[in-house]
Amino acid sequence: MRVPSRSPGHQSGSFLPSTTPFRRPQPTAPTTPDVAAYRGAVLDLLVELGALTDAPSTRARQALLDDRLRDPAIVAVLDATPQGYVGARETLLLEMARYQPNGRTSAVDLTALVRIYLLSRIDVMWWRDTAPFLTDAEVDGSQELVDLEWLRRRDLIRFRYQEQPATLVGRGLRAVRRRVLPGSRPHTAGVRFRRSRREVVALLNDIGREFTATAPTGTPPLWVTSLVRSAEHQYRLRRLGYAAMVPSGHCLGWAVDVEMHWFRRFGAADVLADLLLARQEAGEVNVVDEGQAWHVCLAPAARTRLRRAYEAELGI
Template identity: 75%
Template sequence: MRVPSRSPGQQPGPSVTPGARTRRRAPSGLPHRLPAAGPDLDAYRSAVADLLVEIGALAAASCTAARQVLIDERLREPAIAAVLDATPQGLVGARETLLLEMARYQPNPRNSAADLTALVRIYLLSRIDVMWWRDATTFLTDEQVNGSPDLVDLEWLRRRDLLRFRYQEQPGTVFGRAVRAARRRLRPDATPRTAGLLFRRARREVVALLNDLGREFAASTPPGTPPLWVTSLVRSAEHQYRLRRLGYAAMVPSGHCLGWAVDVEMDWFGRFGARDALAGLLLARQRAGEVNVVDEGQTWHVCLAPGARRRLRRAYEAEMGV
């Protein structure tokens, strides 16, 4: 199933030719599809895509009441209700949260939701993450993220050449921010336009997933294409609310605050003719049932499925020799 486009009138999915789609296979080492458990996610994504078209047709400010009626009706459809009812908030809580997010929505350059349609898409598709990991413990504070034994230090791995992806940290000082700004002025397209990671920590299974994707991406793109670039990993709930206050579309609850979600850069790779290749790899993993993918514009949100956890933990231990 393809991810809905962020333009309400477009066909869902990335701009990949039909022939390219039919030739894609599941990534190496994966079953063709992990065993299904719980609601039908293909039906859910299809129903969300249909809802987005209708939301796009009611984009005017005068259509607020009509949008609410539409949300009330569509969220009760069996394909959508089955997923939302399986989240910790339940169907009623998810509906109220979505309506509140829509009422508060204000477009701004920091917000990955370019319009109300994108906001609804991001919220509803990210509920799959929350359903999957409803029993996981949230990292509430920055201290919990930095002190958790369930997370590994990416910098320690990077220095030992054990990562197949790149990232950059947020500058911690005024001087560091000034240096970053000067580099961006001198070479504006040398790196993605992202604030960088506040926490350079990740779950072992997520590292294995990103290394798998990084190797496949490098093998499927022309020489000179930069490696896979990660813009966000684990976040604390404390930091999630901090982002919301700054105007970002940081959903609550979030797979990031459970440690199972990441954001990967997409638009920057269009400069190298590699965006569609990366989209194809991510969607192949989604079709195999290993991840959930949400198009957030410049970046795509990727959350690991519980069914893939054991395989990726074994892959991490084999790769790191532990």
């Protein structure tokens, strides 16, 4: 399977609370969680969960989760998140109980919801000591973030993005553009904040340059659909029906979403997927396939190198 974070299957129906008494795994000596083993255990869980699509009762899926979430590789990562093992497990069960499919969410079924939630826990495990941006004002005023527009005007970024329209006139013009030039840009609302951490800018520039060099001739540059978000905005997205997980690497400033589906028309989607997965294999990022866009979070191990790369590009 080329993309380890995908799994087939459509899930429907309510998710029942567990009736199995939960016993927390006994603590062991502190170790660094094995992220590769975690991804493998999650994939195994997803394959089995997808096979229960036609089960007459959700209890079979509940029993499966109760068992598989006790896998030591899964326990190690979830226990290292800010919520701890119990909190992360209960949050997942609550997300499943509340799940309602809609046209906005990237979680097309329950299996996808579980996949997105569990794989995104790697982000919050990595950056558990980083304080989230709680409000929109914190994002706008943070000295830890740089203005992408300032960089773009100086030709210092190798990717594209578009901002969300702030007015009715802006939304109207966006709608007209989509009708007149369908397919000229990804079908996305745009970024709420055009700000990012310096290391993330360097990462996107690296990927953007590599993508331009390897994609078929005529392929547009790398397109970013989401950057840093405030927790305030994350909950706003949840109310609109998006699969915006909490806590999130976006709210820590270390995660972005890059467009994938749009690049199929240029024959470049597989090229981009391979680039991202190669960086994940190298331990530089965590990648979650969310359908139209892929979620990418920078790993702490790559932070120093990318900060130096950013400063070198600006001549600092």
